[in-house]
Amino acid sequence: MKLTRDGWTGLACLVASLVLFGFTIGLRDNPLVPIGPGFYPRIVLGISAFLAGWVLVQSLLLPAPAGKGGENYRLVAGVFAIFFAYVGAMPFLGFRIATLLFMAALQSTLEPPRGTKGWVIVAVTAILTTVICYYLFEGYLLVLLPRGRWTDF
């Protein structure tokens, strides 16, 4: 039997709920408190496991919803990868350098620049966003943005 999208969703949530439920078994009760730390999580995870099972069973009984198709998942994966790299690099490069690179990389990925004008727009947008964000938040709104461990900038 082939699982549908909902079937996979239900199965993933069921597995996650059961695994997390397993972790709550190790939580030790305190004799001073009538309700232990695992009491509420077990209820919640029990309910979520039941509901995930319900979704799974429902998906097996009902016809699969038709997918729309034509989604550009390669671009989605690219955007996620650039964003992960941005967040991962920020503690090392600092907000300003990481943001500048992120803005340039993501703009170029979403819409590859055409000619010199296109690259100028990418560069100007990246610089302006970084500079405005930095001065607005650090100078005016008193939010200390991350400095880079490698760059100290």
Added chain:
Amino acid sequence: MYELLLAGIENLLHLKYFVPLAIGTFIGVVGGALPGITNTMTVIMVLPFTFGLEPLQGLSAMIGVYIGGESGGLITSCLLGIPGKPSSVATMFDGYPMSRKGEPGRALWLGIWASFFGGLLGGIFLVGTTGPLASLALAFGPWEYFSLFIFALSMVAGLTGASIAKGLLSGAIGLVITIIGNDPVMGQPRLTLGIGWLEGGIPFLPVLIGVFAFAQIMGDVEKMGRSSSDPAAELVIPKLVVSHAKVIWEILSRPVMLLWTSFVGVLIGVLPAIGGSAANVMAYDQAKKFSRHPERFGTGTPEGIIASEAANNSNVGGSLVTIMAFGIPGDAVTAVMLGALTIHGIQPGPLFISQEPKLAYGIFAAYLLGHFIMIAIMLVGVRWFLRIVLVPKSILFPVILVLCVVGAFALNNTMANVYVLVLCGLLGYGMVKGGLPLAPLILGVILGDQIEINLVRSLMTDDNLWLFFTRPISGLLLFLSVASVVFALWQHSRAQKKGAVPEEDGADF
């Protein structure tokens, strides 16, 4: 009450508060006019800018965004046939045909003035009912609070999406997120997997930002490079000159419809997570049902525009009532406001009006004044807002993501919240692709801690579980919770028999 409201309005007229309100309204109109950018996204972008402001300044800006956004969406709906956001879809049904018939100014201003009057009617409801509802909630003990939050969650899970099971599962995932971290009684770490920064728990704002920003942006990214229509290529700014007196009379000469559709909007606003888009469509449907000429709907009839726009603005008033009286957000925008309040150490709920009267009446005043500012902004710049569709998403999305990162980081100046943002971005996108609605998840994350605390508190007071059912208000709320799930199941099975399964995730969260 009215003295406090007048004092609130007077206070709001000081530049210190008026400027954030005006800027917020302007940004809201701009965000509303941008197809694909919802009010939630706009308010998320504004959020980090409010951290350094006083609570009332920040909330004024957010209320401005909310009002401006609800009204801004109608610009592209009426003039280009592209809804600026989900809550202006029904406005397009008659606004665009009217524009095509050569009356773009009339279509646009009918919508703007209807938004204004609908918004003010929502304001009257907001001012008049928040206090009494909060007084009612003061009689609540932990049993009643627990049952109230369960009711809110069950209602949202039941009313969103195509499947009640998936709605409830989404809510349960939200609750699971809240059990990660130290337990509220003894502070023992739970499900942290040894990760230090998870011990403090997961704050809901990075969750909300991550889930919504990525679900929405990635949804648009999926379609990039696929669409052949370029709004910029066909953009012609029409003449929008109109007699305002005539347009206002057109609206006010239909008082019953205006009142009824505004009431529909308010009522939907009060229900958690059933926001502007449902109000917009339901009010349109109501206006059509009660019209003497339902056949004219969809061809450019003014009733269609007035009903849908009055409802989506009055809806804002309803959403604010639930957050101010009960501390339960009516939709995602008020959820962000709730987060902004908690950052400043303010807890909305029944005691909010009595403990923070200046802030509460400041919110009322901002809501009322925001509508006048919206009209002024529209009068000056409506022609130019149409050009907003020219802003490429390849520029917009990176800027939004940077602001999301800053917003998450600035919550307590730590990268941990940014990591939560990233994980929740993946979760949100994964849930959308898995067909799970986002509204119950967010409400689960917001209410999860309170559900646990009130459950523990009630059981530590008295371990008799029957008290949840035998205390009248608590019992009634639990009965309503079950009824809402049963109703949703019945509704869904009826829809299936008819062969019409509702769309997934139709809520405004």
